Amino acid sequence: MLVIDTCSWLKIRLLDESGTLSLKSLLYAGDLWATHHLVKELKHYLGDYLDFDKLSVQAVDIDKFKEYSEKKLDDADMSIIELSRRNPRTFVISDDHPELEILNAFHVRSARLSEYLLFLVKEGILRKNDANRAIKNLRQVKNIKERDKDRLLEKVNLA
Structure with missing residues (x-):
């Protein structure tokens, strides 16, 4: 199960549109997951680029992570943390340093793009x-x- 944050999707789009590397079809062939918070953010920034039918969308409760909002994490970031914390099979691609720090603290497998x-x-x-x-x-x-x-x-x- 693979979760990709908005920042990383923006980089994937940049690589794709520059003709450097097209990863989207490869990623769509996998087990892509998202949360409702993440989908909302993705639709705002990448609504014309992503096929949202390729994402398995999960509901999560982020209230317990509101304390992390001081680390400049938005609802989408907090929902990624909660989803991946609940599911040990999760691998997160993120280029958001505060998010990566927290994922690491929860021993969630993650990497930058x-x-x-x-x-x-x-x-x-x-x-x-x-x-x-x-x-x-x-x-x-x-x-x-x-x-x-x-x-x-x-x-x-x-x-």
Whole structure:
């Protein structure tokens, strides 16, 4: 079960529309989950890009996570945390650092999109050249730091 936050979907769209890498159909073939809060946010930012019928939408109660709103987490982020906390099979792709910190504290498997590309290469799902191009593109538009780009490119080429 894979959950992708809004920020990461925006990066996926950027890679797709720039002609660098199209991940959407690959992701749609998997077990994509979302919450009602996340779908609301996705419809606002990506309503013309995503096929919401491809998402298994779950209801969650985020009231107990309101204390995390001081960490600049919105309802969609808090609902992702609650959904993934309840389901140990969840893997979350997020580029939201406060969200990743909390997911880590709850021992939820999670990664940034750029790190997920490395996983796809190691699993033989994505070619190294495609991952290299995507990582370089993410750096070019300043979505990852230079040192992260160098580290990821090295790992991709060793995979």
